[in-house]
Amino acid sequence: MALRLKLGNYETQYVDALGRTWVGYFPRMTEQEAWESGRGLWKMSSERAARQRFALIVGEGLVRAVGEITTLSVHSTPTGQRVALEGHVLLEGHPVRDAWVGKPDPVDNGSQNPIGYCELPEEQPFLLRPCACGCGEDAERDFKPGHDIRAIQARVRDHFGSSPLTFITWIDATLANDSTSRQRAS
Ligand SMILES: [Zn+2]
CATH class of the missing domain: 3.10.590 (ph1033 like fold)
Known part of the structure; x- marks a missing residue:
């Protein structure tokens, strides 16, 4: 409005x-x-x-x-x-x-x-929208400034033992697996 x-x-x-x-x-x-x-x-x-x-x-x-x-x-x-x-x-x-x-x-x-x-x-x-990190504040974009990093860090902490290396290794392996299975399917 x-x-x-x-x-x-x-x-x-x-x-x-x-x-x-x-x-x-x-x-x-x-x-x-x-x-x-x-x-x-x-x-x-x-x-x-x-x-x-x-x-x-x-x-x-x-x-x-x-x-x-x-x-x-x-x-x-x-x-x-x-x-x-x-x-x-x-x-x-x-x-x-x-x-x-x-x-x-x-x-x-x-x-x-x-x-x-x-x-x-x-x-x-x-227009303002709820910040996607879940903090309850309003944001002009998907996240308030810095809250995107905070949301990623929370996931690294909760699911990867606070190790960015474990997280990145997991992403690379997951995406590589995905493309291998797509290639096999085609
Ligand atoms: Zn936020």
């Missing part, structure tokens, strides 16, 4: 927790400007937003920027707690950005709520 945030009308800001002097949409804004304007401050569930990796910033019905969320920040404002996205705008060449910038708002539910969520096919390769 990705987060979709709709920019409101352009307005100047006198006090802003993110240090901005304006927010909202204006014509021909850059993607960086759309991201800075759209990344906060929102009255939204930080728990749900924190599970998203990408945010589409929409202005006047079109996607104006795509940002990658690294974390969230929470700010006290005169009207209560507000959430901002921390991260960066995606540059040209990123598949999620290239697929969506300039395209119509994918959250077309008729709601006036500026905060929405949607599935993006392009984000699938980038």
Whole structure:
């Protein structure tokens, strides 16, 4: 899932927790400007937003920027707690950005709520998945960095008496046996 945030009308800001002097949409804004304007401050569930990796910033019905969320920040404002996205705008060449910038708002539910969520096919390769070592943490690839080595070492320890040589000898012999039996069969 990705987060979709709709920019409101352009307005100047006198006090802003993110240090901005304006927010909202204006014509021909850059993607960086759309991201800075759209990344906060929102009255939204930080728990749900924190599970998203990408945010589409929409202005006047079109996607104006795509940002990658690294974390969230929470700010006290005169009207209560507000959430901002921390991260960066995606540059040209990123598949999620290239697929969506300039395209119509994918959250077309008729709601006036500026905060929405949607599935993006392009984000699938980038989403977190459970680390294959079984540690219970999430990984951007099959394993968290270093956990592939840890998973192999655990098997060497448990099945080969902690001897990498025994493990490698066993692999070589097993594969050689396999190819010998395949040759015999053919
Ligand atoms: Zn792991």
